[in-house]
Amino acid sequence: MKGLKRGATAIVGIAESDLHAVAPNMSPIDLMAQATRRALDDCGLKLSDIDGIFAATTQARSPTLYLREYLGIVPRYADNTMIGGSSFESHVAHAHAAIQNGLCDVALITYGSTQRTLSRAASSPREFNPYESVYKPFMPTTGYALAASRHMHQYGTTREQLAEVAVSARKWALMNPRAWEKEPLTVEQVLNARMVSYPFTVRDCCLVSDGGGALIMVSAERAKSMKTKPAYVLGCGEYLSHNSISNMADLTVSGAAHSGPQAFQMAGLKPSDVQAVELYDAFTINPILFLEDLGFCPKGEGGRFVSNGNIAPGGKLAVNTNGGGLSYCHPGMYGIFLLTEAVRQLRGERGEAQIPNCNVALAHGNGGVLSSQVTVILGSDATV
Amino acid sequence: MLDQKLQKSPYGTFIEHCKQGDLAFQVCTDDNTPVYFPRVIAPVSGSPNLEWRVSKGLGTVHATTVVHAKDTPPYNVALIDVDEGFRMMSRVEEIDPMNVKIGMRVKVRMYPGDEKQPPYPVFVPAEGAK
Numbered sequence: 047m048k049g050l051k052r053g054a055t056a057i058v059g060i061a062e063s064d065l066h067a068v069a070p071n072m073s074p075i076d077l078m079a080q081a082t083r084r085a086l087d088d089c090g091l092k093l094s095d096i097d098g099i100f101a102a103t104t105q106a107r108s109p110t111l112y113l114r115e116y117l118g119i120v121p122r123y124a125d126n127t128m129i130g131g132s133s134f135e136s137h138v139a140h141a142h143a144a145i146q147n148g149l150c151d152v153a154l155i156t157y158g159s160t161q162r163t164l165s166r167a168a169s170s171p172r173e174f175n176p177y178e179s180v181y182k183p184f185m186p187t188t189g190y191a192l193a194a195s196r197h198m199h200q201y202g203t204t205r206e207q208l209a210e211v212a213v214s215a216r217k218w219a220l221m222n223p224r225a226w227e228k229e230p231l232t233v234e235q236v237l238n239a240r241m242v243s244y245p246f247t248v249r250d251c252c253l254v255s256d257g258g259g260a261l262i263m264v265s266a267e268r269a270k271s272m273k274t275k276p277a278y279v280l281g282c283g284e285y286l287s288h289n290s291i292s293n294m295a296d297l298t299v300s301g302a303a304h305s306g307p308q309a310f311q312m313a314g315l316k317p318s319d320v321q322a323v324e325l326y327d328a329f330t331i332n333p334i335l336f337l338e339d340l341g342f343c344p345k346g347e348g349g350r351f352v353s354n355g356n357i358a359p360g361g362k363l364a365v366n367t368n369g370g371g372l373s374y375c376h377p378g379m380y381g382i383f384l385l386t387e388a389v390r391q392l393r394g395e396r397g398e399a400q401i402p403n404c405n406v407a408l409a410h411g412n413g414g415v416l417s418s419q420v421t422v423i424l425g426s427d428a429t430v
Numbered sequence: 431m432l433d434q435k436l437q438k439s440p441y442g443t444f445i446e447h448c449k450q451g452d453l454a455f456q457v458c459t460d461d462n463t464p465v466y467f468p469r470v471i472a473p474v475s476g477s478p479n480l481e482w483r484v485s486k487g488l489g490t491v492h493a494t495t496v497v498h499a500k501d502t503p504p505y506n507v508a509l510i511d512v513d514e515g516f517r518m519m520s521r522v523e524e525i526d527p528m529n530v531k532i533g534m535r536v537k538v539r540m541y542p543g544d545e546k547q548p549p550y551p552v553f554v555p556a557e558g559a560k
Binding site: 193293 | 441444466467492493494495496497498499504505507508509517518519520521528532533547550
């Protein structure tokens with residue numbers, strides 16, 4: 047993004063809160079606080095070091111106010127940016143700007159959700175749109191299904207290719223002790239699962255989890271004195287294209303076609319420089335669109351690109367190495383977990399699922415119905 | 431005109447047309463751009479010069495899905511490219527929802543409203559309609 051300096055900040059602390067199905071009556075702010083403390087312990091900072099708060103959840107309109115109260119921190123800088131699941135990639139870009147300009151020194155980015163406990167309808171009520179709601183689209187699934195129908199029509203993408211995305215994610219999840227799903231999955235199982243919004247069965251759709259996470263960001267200079275290996279912010283790109291799916295200009299081209307080039311330009315890198323690719327996979331069409339739009343394969347080739355285990359462990363490109371929103375965890379807004387996984391890959395902490403010599407990792411967030419796209423490129427100290 | 435209080439909302443005017451059986455949209459008279467959903471000012475230019483028009487009601491299916499919900503048979507949700515140059519969400523009726531295909535020609539029909547829900551536009555197949 048214009049005005050941001052490559053490598054000026056780093057993510058130094060990361061953590062998940064409790065995940066999947068949390069204790070009864072936990073609040074989303076409880077989960078944020080738990081993840082915050084774990085992320086501080088990860089990097090060796092104290093709660094009182096935090097002077098910038100960036101947060102979003104569907105269950106609180108002003109989470110920075112909740113956090114100011116709950117944590118007892120008076121932020122010098124606060125940002126409630128809410129653009130759906132990509133909010134946390136956006137927070138990284140905004141925190142980078144704030145730290146680079148001295149508006150805060152230690153930024154907390156955090157998320158919490160109890161949507162599995164409360165139900166999706168109760169935790170994230172749909173906004174009424176008089177030009178759409180009357181047709182009872184099952185949102186957000188129907189929005190992505192409409193986009194998938196166009197991709198299938200224009201490029202011959204098949205339900206089997208969509209299913210390959212879910213199958214690959216499951217293979218990665220089986221290598222992640224934190225993942226919710228523990229059993230293997232086949233293409234046939236995806237195709238024969240309960241239909242939700244054609245062409246998607248329930249196995250083409252992300253999990254419905256509780257959970258939260260936290261990231262701690264500081265300047266590159268300060269990052270050197272932390273106890274963890276810094277994940278430097280090399281590039282950020284952000285693009286808002288629409289709110290409702292009927293207003294998406296081209297259903298086969300997402301805003302990642304803008305956010306990706308912005309992030310790569312800032313980083314001075316190209317897709318072939320990335321070793322770990324973490325893409326927001328709320329639905330199986332997403333990684334197909336994002337691989338194309340971010341430049342990992344030509345437009346229209348995504349379906350073929352994800353086939354034959356090419357994005358599974360041992361494949362051509364390591365995509366969604368934690369198991370993704372499809373098989374690891376998806377509490378409504380998945381974006382923060384793309385970043386935690388990207389950082390773990392750069393640190394070399396991923397055990398069986400570790401990408402060898404991983405120095406550049408990409409986290410691509412998506413929000414709404416393909417509405418907001420935010421790309422963050424992170425690098426190890428070999429890249430700065 | 432920008433200083434005057436609006437007596438009707440864009441959606442209010444849209445509903446009035448629906449009640450008369452018409453699918454209405456706006457055109458920005460500065461450059462003849464169709465505008466849908468209806469707005470107070472035109473997007474991009476910011477022009478207040480929006481004029482209401484009634485569509486001939488013909489369009490083409492741009493994207494389609496079938497929603498499987500509890501307690502109701504599967505139903506269609508589609509995006510329709512209306513001939514006057516705008517896209518809208520709707521559904522195609524009178525046909526198995528799985529047989530709604532991209533590129534299919536369709537014609538608008540007003541779905542009757544009730545006390546809670548004003549009438550709203552749906553589509554039916556219009557084979558042969560150019």
